Amino acid sequence: MNSEIPTRQSSFLLFIRKHNYLLLVLPALLLYTVFIIYPFLNSIRYSFFEWSGVGPMTYIGLGNYHTIFFGALQEFFVRALKHNLFAFVINFSLQTIFGLGLALALYAVTKGSNLYKTIFFLPNTLSTVIVGFLWNLLLNPQWGMVNRFFEMVGLDFLSRPWLGDPKLALPTILAVSAWRGLGFPILVYLAALLAIPEEYVEAAKIDGAKGFQIIRHIYIPLILPTTFTLMTLSFIWTFNMFDLIFALQGASAGPNYATDVLGTLFYRITFGGMGSSATGMGLGAAIAVVIFSVLFPVSYLLNRISKKFEL
Amino acid sequence: MNRKQLTFMVVLCLVLLVANSALARTQTVSLWNWRGETEFWAAVEKEIRKEHPEIRIDYRTFIPTEYDSILMVGMQSGEGPDIITLRGGPGVAKFAEPGMVERLDKILDFSLFPEGALTQASMNAGVYGVPFALQTYQIYYNKEIYAKYGLKEPATWDQLIENCRVLQANGVTPFYFQGREGWGLSLVQTTIGASILGAEWITGLVKGKNAFTDPKFIDSLYKVLELKPFMQKNFEAASYSDMQMAFPMEKAAMTFGGMWDVKSFDQIAPEKEWGMFLVPPVKKTDRPYAYAYMDGAYGLNSASKNREAALKVLEFTTSAKFGQMFVEFNQEISPIAGIQAPAELTELQQGLKFVEHHALPDIYGVRSVLTFGVPDVHTLLGAGMQAILSGEKTPKQLAEELQTGIASWYKPFQK
Numbered sequence A: 001m002n003s004e005i006p007t008r009q010s011s012f013l014l015f016i017r018k019h020n021y022l023l024l025v026l027p028a029l030l031l032y033t034v035f036i037i038y039p040f041l042n043s044i045r046y047s048f049f050e051w052s053g054v055g056p057m058t059y060i061g062l063g064n065y066h067t068i069f070f071g072a073l074q075e076f077f078v079r080a081l082k083h084n085l086f087a088f089v090i091n092f093s094l095q096t097i098f099g100l101g102l103a104l105a106l107y108a109v110t111k112g113s114n115l116y117k118t119i120f121f122l123p124n125t126l127s128t129v130i131v132g133f134l135w136n137l138l139l140n141p142q143w144g145m146v147n148r149f150f151e152m153v154g155l156d157f158l159s160r161p162w163l164g165d166p167k168l169a170l171p172t173i174l175a176v177s178a179w180r181g182l183g184f185p186i187l188v189y190l191a192a193l194l195a196i197p198e199e200y201v202e203a204a205k206i207d208g209a210k211g212f213q214i215i216r217h218i219y220i221p222l223i224l225p226t227t228f229t230l231m232t233l234s235f236i237w238t239f240n241m242f243d244l245i246f247a248l249q250g251a252s253a254g255p256n257y258a259t260d261v262l263g264t265l266f267y268r269i270t271f272g273g274m275g276s277s278a279t280g281m282g283l284g285a286a287i288a289v290v291i292f293s294v295l296f297p298v299s300y301l302l303n304r305i306s307k308k309f310e311l
Numbered sequence B: 001m002n003r004k005q006l007t008f009m010v011v012l013c014l015v016l017l018v019a020n021s022a023l024a025r026t027q028t029v030s031l032w033n034w035r036g037e038t039e040f041w042a043a044v045e046k047e048i049r050k051e052h053p054e055i056r057i058d059y060r061t062f063i064p065t066e067y068d069s070i071l072m073v074g075m076q077s078g079e080g081p082d083i084i085t086l087r088g089g090p091g092v093a094k095f096a097e098p099g100m101v102e103r104l105d106k107i108l109d110f111s112l113f114p115e116g117a118l119t120q121a122s123m124n125a126g127v128y129g130v131p132f133a134l135q136t137y138q139i140y141y142n143k144e145i146y147a148k149y150g151l152k153e154p155a156t157w158d159q160l161i162e163n164c165r166v167l168q169a170n171g172v173t174p175f176y177f178q179g180r181e182g183w184g185l186s187l188v189q190t191t192i193g194a195s196i197l198g199a200e201w202i203t204g205l206v207k208g209k210n211a212f213t214d215p216k217f218i219d220s221l222y223k224v225l226e227l228k229p230f231m232q233k234n235f236e237a238a239s240y241s242d243m244q245m246a247f248p249m250e251k252a253a254m255t256f257g258g259m260w261d262v263k264s265f266d267q268i269a270p271e272k273e274w275g276m277f278l279v280p281p282v283k284k285t286d287r288p289y290a291y292a293y294m295d296g297a298y299g300l301n302s303a304s305k306n307r308e309a310a311l312k313v314l315e316f317t318t319s320a321k322f323g324q325m326f327v328e329f330n331q332e333i334s335p336i337a338g339i340q341a342p343a344e345l346t347e348l349q350q351g352l353k354f355v356e357h358h359a360l361p362d363i364y365g366v367r368s369v370l371t372f373g374v375p376d377v378h379t380l381l382g383a384g385m386q387a388i389l390s391g392e393k394t395p396k397q398l399a400e401e402l403q404t405g406i407a408s409w410y411k412p413f414q415k
Helices: A004-018 A021-046 A063-069 A074-108 A113-125 A128-138 A145-152 A169-181 A183-194 A198-206 A211-222 A224-239 A243-249 A262-271 A281-308 B003-025 B038-051 B064-076 B090-096 B115-119 B143-148 B157-169 B182-206 B215-230 B240-246 B261-268 B307-317 B320-330 B346-358 B377-390 B395-407
Strands: B027-033 B055-061 B083-087 B130-142 B254-258 B274-277 B291-300
Touching (some): A021 A281, A074 A113, A074 A183, A113 A183, A128 A169, A128 A243, A169 A183, B038 B307, B038 B320, B055 B307, B064 B083, B083 B307, B090 B291, B182 B215, B215 B377, B215 B395, B240 B254, B274 B346, B307 B320
Parallel strands (some): B027 B083
Antiparallel strands (some): B130 B254, B130 B274
16 A cells, blocks of 8 residues: 555656646646636626626526527627628728738838838837827817818818718728728738748749739739738737727717627626616626637638648 | 944834824725816815814716726725715616615715705615715807897797807807717707606606607607707717817807806806806797706715725715805705805806706606616617717607617506
């Protein structure tokens, strides 16, 4: 019997010696578990309860999910989801067209490219609150610079209630988001272009390819994996979109929910406040679970597709 | 260690000891609200410290639209303030029901408060907060502009429209309107509704005898649209804080505003004079009404670690002295009986008359019984008004949405 104890201890020590990397990973794993895994699992748990955030919790099974898909929140959920999809399409289109276009221009520039890179990336360094505050001032209907400029150059018809018109509010916010975030895809595309071996371009030139032909037949196919990566990131960002809308329109995501996305819907439902149509931590947790359920498989799928285009 | 160093160490220790004793004696009471009253609460602290020198007040203010969510998170995490400013009506019940605020009527003296004022701070016959302000919403006008074009305060709705036409014909924007924030639009509609619908109809609505889908209510929604041609360009994107700056800067002759706006207007343009009037009724023989409501109440956090000190502060808020300070500092109406507005605060004097002679006995918007459930009328009306003004919905559609939404939980509407 006494001989068994040393064997168990030595097995354990042997295991640790063989997999000593686990000890190195343990601190990070602990932090990740406490701050990511545990809250994530707790959110799933909360989603099965009716709970205002204060007071007792009542188990209601799939009641919250029923409210989201078939009940009082259905209209809000569907509208928010549509806005997120719209945001993704616009965001991805803008970053591909302008991001790639400006990256190609920077690629061709020999002098001053560092200065241009700094200028393009500068808005990305500003915090969302600052960006929201700044554009709130610029878009002010009475004394904002945007409308003032249009009036000064005789384009009065372009002086609009940018953040107050239900048709214009979301596109305006997406334009502000694009202005802020364009620096990142530009730099990523530029890095991808710089990674393309010169021999491919030279070979194409020898075969008689010029200008746009080189872009179309050499650059674009070779940066396709980068495009898919940016598409995946764009999808994740737009579906997590919250901060800029909150900074510009508040949690009520007006006018008349025209700028409501899943993030603002989640915030309003979970934490209440003006503009809440239904409230509850449990209901908010259910929305968070639904957002994750959409994000995770789509991101995984996009990632798998992008690997197919890698050389 | 030489003598100098030793002396220095001894003196340092004594200083630290004294400072520590002073700190230990100080009791800091935290108080949160949405009202931006830093100076006021500094003055209240000074007054309280005359009798209780150990008390300090740590006041924090938040953006009004985010206050509720920040408070909830704070209370949930145990980091809530000692004194919570609760919104009237459902805001009190929200924290009283789970026992997060203490019942106060058995601890504090509420003899200076009329019964009506205590109702909105009560739940199940217990009082859970000290009411602090009665608010009214009305139309402010620039007296100078009005006098310049020979205009008088309108006695009927048609006279108001005529005033707007005269102003517009002379190149003056009649109304500066904030169209971006739903809560403000809801208040505009209920202010118009107060006089257009009348007290009897509104009481009938609250009791379930009338409905939002009645032609009379739909007409009150159309009244807001009648003002649309007289609003400033791009009003849809103007925020409430834009209005608070634009009106005193004479960007328009009139605006809708609450009693709390007078102080802002005076700070921006102290030399200007404002008048105010209730929305005039359709017929001259009808009475104009004021949409008056209890803004909120101060509650005691059940988990407060400074309960005794917090109770001393709350005790002060039930006194006539506090009421008088509140009126003079904030230029708003105190619910404490017998508090007089100083003669120089003419708008406040006017507001007091509105409350005394024109207040609706029952209200149907913010702080009313129609906000106790989900969806609530204040939220539906706010978003709905934006939809009407942008043409996305018709007044009839909004009326149907209000009726269906409130009827889903409000028993008098369920027939």
